[in-house]
Amino acid sequence: MAPGAAVGYDPLMRSPPLACAVLAALLAACAAPSAFRCPAQGGPPWRELSTDHLVLRTDLPAREASALAGRLERMRVAVGAALFEGAPPAPGQVEVIAFRTAEEYRPFAPEGAAGYYLRYAGGPPRIVLSGALQPWQRALLAHELTHHFLASVFHRQPRWLAEGLAVYMESLGDDAPGSAAVTVGAPPPARLDRARTRPVPVRELLAWDGGPGLRPALDYYAASWVLVHWLAHRRPAAFAELQRRLAAGAEPAAAWRAALPEHDPDVPGALEALDDVLAEYVRAPIETQRRMVEVPIAVGYFERPVPPAEIHAIRLVLWQHGPDKGRAALEREVAEALGEDAAHPIALQFRAALDGTDPAPLARAAVAAHPDDPRAWTFLATALPSPDDAAAREAAYRRAAELAPRNAAAVHNLAAELLAQGRSGEALPHARRAVKLAPWSPPVLAAYAAVLSDLGQCAAALAAQRRAMEALPERASAESRAELAAGLGAYKAQCRTGLRAAGGAP
Structure with a gap:
């Protein structure tokens, strides 16, 4: 995604608008989805349960x-308490969609995934699962919620540290409802076995960026856990210093050398000696010390029903994450949504894409019917691509950001529009706020870097772009990595040019 590209706003998904390529994929197949009945057709009601930090939408019985809302909130508290003493809370709300049965869930999930976590597009992270949480699913949630916290604490996150800490927290999945505490620190057997049988040299591990490596990703995960475990249990002072420096934005290699000078990669044999230390560490009985983390026994929440049209909107914004379901199924879903609400902004956006018609009239109808819905205003902005519509487009993005000030995508879209108009000074506070709301989002970070670069702040732009690259998921496309790498190269060249202009060394 280009640094100035808009990120589509939806309070359920916060994903990019339906692109032509995605739409083509949706229409290409012919498999029919499993039967679904919304409440208006006799299906089970959907409800929304909200706490200060979580929003759960589900068709589970009350x-x-x-119980699920309580368990999720307990896990969120446990992860935050286990990671950092006095750390600031992660921003925003984590959104959870829990389908009542696996049969309802599968049409909207990647093959083989019993739960998945979306946290990269441009807004608060989102968990999608079937309602019954098995222990391994709870471990997955603890892992991903750890990433949620890390992104808000560390200005720089080498991949090995992010994944090592996330694996370290997986033991929080052993949560017993009704208990006032959970434990953290138990070695995960599968990770430990892999670390013993498929070790990764530390030099290779420190260079891992999450992209395709020399070995399976699971090997890097296990090795990352071993390094984090060894640091936490054998070198806690050095580990704390390393984290302090990364939280302050230090370059990872420099932070490593400062915290662990005896393992300086530039000293011949230093990292190889650490390889030997870690190999002996995993062969010996691993420290199983656990510490207790207090969590609430009961959780308060606000509940309200989810209207039928919004249930269809949930399904529509998840549509592309599941198997191909064919044009007819998508047509039916859109028609049912519009039957419940003829001007629903998500349904109308899909309607315009399906028909290949001018979306502007439909977007204006959505705004007229739902003037307080930021999704309608974002739809209108994306429906006005002409340079002649710049003022109207800006006004629409601005209204969406006013209606959804805590949504990073809405704030980012306004910053991107101002940058595209050459008004980077005005874009800066919005781009900065978007990063505070979604420090885990590569497009949000990249847009912030682009704004900084346009203002001549190349060093700050470099730092933001590096954070964007570190935030890329392991399965990010080669094109996404190349695009961010190209931006990084451009900012480096900008800094070199500025240094030469100032009379410094080339």
Whole structure:
């Protein structure tokens, strides 16, 4: 995604608008989805349970929904408490969609995924799963919630540290409802076995960026966990210093050398000696010390029903994450949504894409019917691509940001529009706020870097672009990595040019 590209706003998904390539994929297949009935057709009701930090939307029965909300909130508290003493809370709300049955869930999930986590597009992260949480699913949630916290604390995150800490927190999945505490620190057997049988040299691990490596990603995960475990249990002071420097934005290699000078990669044999230390560490009985983390026994929340049109909107914004379902199925879903609400902004956006018609009239109809819905204003902005519409487009993005000030995508879109108009000074506070709201989002970070670069702040732009690259998911496309790398190269060249102009060394 280009640094100045808009990120589509939706309070459920916060994903990019339906692109032509994605739409083509949706229409290409012919498999029919499993039967679904919304409440208006006799299906189970959907409810929304909200806390200060979580929003759960589900068709689970009331008691099961309440139990799930409580378990998710306990895990969120446990992760934050286990990671950092007095760390600031992660920004925003984590959004959870829990389908009542696996049959309802599968049409909207990647093959083989019993739960997945979306946290890269441009807004608060989102968890999608079937309602019953198995222990391994809880471990997955603890892992991903750890990433949620890390992104808000560390200005720089080498991949090995991010994944090592996330694996370290997986033991929080052993949560027993009704207990006032959970434990953290138990070695995960599968990770430990892999670390013993498929070790990764530390030099290779420190260079891992999450892209395709020399070995399977699971090997890097296990090796990352071993290094974090060894640091936490054998070198806690050095580990704390390393984290302090990374939280302050230090370059990872420099932070490593400062915290662990005896393992300086530039000293011949230093990292190889650490390889030997870690190999002996995993062969010996691993420290199983656990510490207790207090969590709330009960959680308060606000509950309200989810309107039928919004249930269809949930399904539509998740559509592309599941198997191909064919044009007919998508047509039916859109028609049912519009049957519930003829001007629903998400349904109309899909309607325009399906028909290949001018979306502007539909977007104006959505705004007229839902003037307080930021999704309608974002739809209108994206429906006005002409340079002649710049003022109207800006006004629409600005209204969306006013209606959704805590949504990073809405704030980012306004910053991107101002940057595209050559008004980077005005874009800066919005781009900065978007990063504070979604420090885990590569497009948000990249847009912030672009604004800084346009203002001549090449060093700050470099730092933001590096954070964007570090935030890329492992499965990010080669094109995405190349695009961010090209931006990094451009900012480096900008800094060199500025240094020469100032009379410094080339």
